[in-house]
Amino acid sequence: xxKLLILLSVILLCTSNAFSQQLPRIAVFVAVNESDDAEMxxxxxxxxxxxxxxxxxxxxxxxxxxxxRFLAEIRRVHGIHxxxxxxxxxxxxxxxxxxxxYIIVADVTRLRGEDFVxxxxxxxxxxxxxxxxxxxxxxxxxxxxLIGISDQISTRLISRTPQYxxxxxRREDKLRRTPFLDRxxxxxxxxxxxxxxxxxxxxxxxxxxxxxxxTTVTSNSRSLVPEWTRxxxxxxxxxxxxxxxxTSGRQGTNINHRLIATLSNGEELIMTVTGRVE
Numbered sequence: 001x002x003k004l005l006i007l008l009s010v011i012l013l014c015t016s017n018a019f020s021q022q023l024p025r026i027a028v029f030v031a032v033n034e035s036d037d038a039e040m041x042x043x044x045x046x047x048x049x050x051x052x053x054x055x056x057x058x059x060x061x062x063x064x065x066x067x068x069r070f071l072a073e074i075r076r077v078h079g080i081h082x083x084x085x086x087x088x089x090x091x092x093x094x095x096x097x098x099x100x101x102y103i104i105v106a107d108v109t110r111l112r113g114e115d116f117v118x119x120x121x122x123x124x125x126x127x128x129x130x131x132x133x134x135x136x137x138x139x140x141x142x143x144x145x146l147i148g149i150s151d152q153i154s155t156r157l158i159s160r161t162p163q164y165x166x167x168x169x170r171r172e173d174k175l176r177r178t179p180f181l182d183r184x185x186x187x188x189x190x191x192x193x194x195x196x197x198x199x200x201x202x203x204x205x206x207x208x209x210x211x212x213x214x215t216t217v218t219s220n221s222r223s224l225v226p227e228w229t230r231x232x233x234x235x236x237x238x239x240x241x242x243x244x245x246x247t248s249g250r251q252g253t254n255i256n257h258r259l260i261a262t263l264s265n266g267e268e269l270i271m272t273v274t275g276r277v278e
Contacts, residue, residue, distance in 0.1 A: 023062045024163055026121075027100040028052050029091060031071055031107065034082055043115060043140065044108050050150035051104060051119075058154070060163050066103070070094060088122060088129075095124045102130070104157060108140070115140040117149060121157040130160040179206050181269055186243075188275025193251045197244055200273050204229070204239040204261070213264040214239055221257040223250065224273060228261065243273055250277045 030048040032041050048065050055063035074086055074094050088105065095103040106119035117138040121130045138149055158164045186200035206212055211234045217226040223246050229239035243259055255275040262268055 023060065024101040024161075025099060026055050026061045026063050026158070027066045027070075027095055027098065027103040028055070028063060029066045029070060029095075029103055029105050031086065032067065040108065040110065040115075043143070043146075046143065046146050047106060047108060047117065047150065050146045051106060051154055054147075054150040054154035055104075055158065057151075058158060058164070060161075060167055061102075061158065064100070066095075066098070070098070089127060092122055092124055092127050095122075100124050102161065104154075106153070117153065119153045119157065121160065130157070177208050179204060179208065179212065179263055179265070179267055179269065181205075181271065184270065185272045185274065188245065188255060188273070190276055190278050191245075191247055191255075193247050193277055195247060197246050198275070200243045200245070200271075202241040202243075202259075202271050204233065204241060204263075204269065206233045206235060206237055206239070208265070209235055211235060211237075214241065215262050215264055217241055217259055217261045219243065219257060219259050224257045224259070226259055241271070243271075245273065245275075247277045253277045 028048050028051045030044045030051075032044050036044065045067070048067060052063040052065045055061055071086070074080065074090050075082070075084070077094070078086075078090050080086060080090075091103060091105060101124055102121055103124055104119055104121050106117065109116045109118065117140060122128065123130055138152070140146065140149065182203040182205065186202065188198045188200065191198045204214060211232040213232050214228045214230075217228050219226050224243050225246075226241060226243045228241045233239040241259065241261055245255065245257075253276070255273060255277065257273045259271040259273065260268055261271070
C-alpha cells in the first residue's frame with residue numbers, strides 16, 4: 001500500500017510538472033536598487049510577488065520572479081556598476097538565457113511622497129513591448145493595495161498576448177455554443193390566494209451542433225412542480241420548462257424558489273421563481 005501511494009505521488013508530480021512546462025513562461029522583474037530605502041525595497045519585493053501570483057491565477061502562464069540574482073547576472077555580463085542603468089535589451093538577453101517567453105519589467109517611483117507603479121511586458125523573442133505599458137498613474141496608497149494593483153497590471157499586460165486572446169475567443173465561442181435560457185428569473189408578482197395556482201415558463205435554446213434533451217428538472221419546493229419538453233431539442237431549436245406554483249395554504253408567503261434543469265450534455269440551467277401570495 002505504501003509503495004502504491006509513493007508511485008501515485010510520483011505520477012501526480014510528474015503530470016503537474018509536465019503541464020506547467022507546457023505553459024509559456026513569464027518572468028517578473030522588479031529591480032531593487034542599493035539606493036532604495038527599507039520601505040521602498042519591501043514595496044518592490046511585495047509587488048514582484050503579487051504580480052507572480054496574479055499571473056499564475058490566469059492559468060495561462062507559468063510565472064517566475066527574477067530579482068537580485070537576475071539583476072546581478074545582468075550587471076556581471078554587461079559590466080554595469082552598481083547603480084548603473086540597465087536597458088530593456090540587456091534584460092531581454094538574460095531572459096532568453098533563462099528560457100522565458102515574456103518578461104514584465106516593473107518599477108516603483110516615489111514622487112512628492114507618493115509611490116507610483118509602472119510596468120511593461122516585453123516579448124523576449126522579438127524584444128518588442130506588447131501593447132501599451134501599464135500607466136504610471138497607478139498609486140500605492142497602502143500595502144494592501146498591492147494585490148488589486150497587481151491584478152490590474154497583470155490583466156492589462158497579459159491581455160495583449162496571443163495566448164490570452166486565443167483563450168478569450170475560445171471562451172466566447174463556448175458561450176455561443178452553450179445552451180441557455182431566455183430568462184433566468186420569473187417574477188409572479190402578487191398572486192391572489194383564490195387563484196389557486198400560477199405558472200412560470202422558461203424557454204431553453206440549443207445553439208450547439210447536435211440535438212440534446214432536458215433529462216431532469218428538480219425543484220427545491222413541493223409547491224413548485226416542474227414540467228418540461230420530453231423530446232429531443234434539435235440544433236438551433238428550443239424547448240420549454242414550465243413550473244406550476246400552488247397558492248393553497250400560502251397566504252402572505254414570499255416566493256423565492258429554484259429550479260435546476262440537467263441537460264443530456266451535462267450542462268445545468270438554474271432558474272429562480274419569485275413573487276408573493278396575497
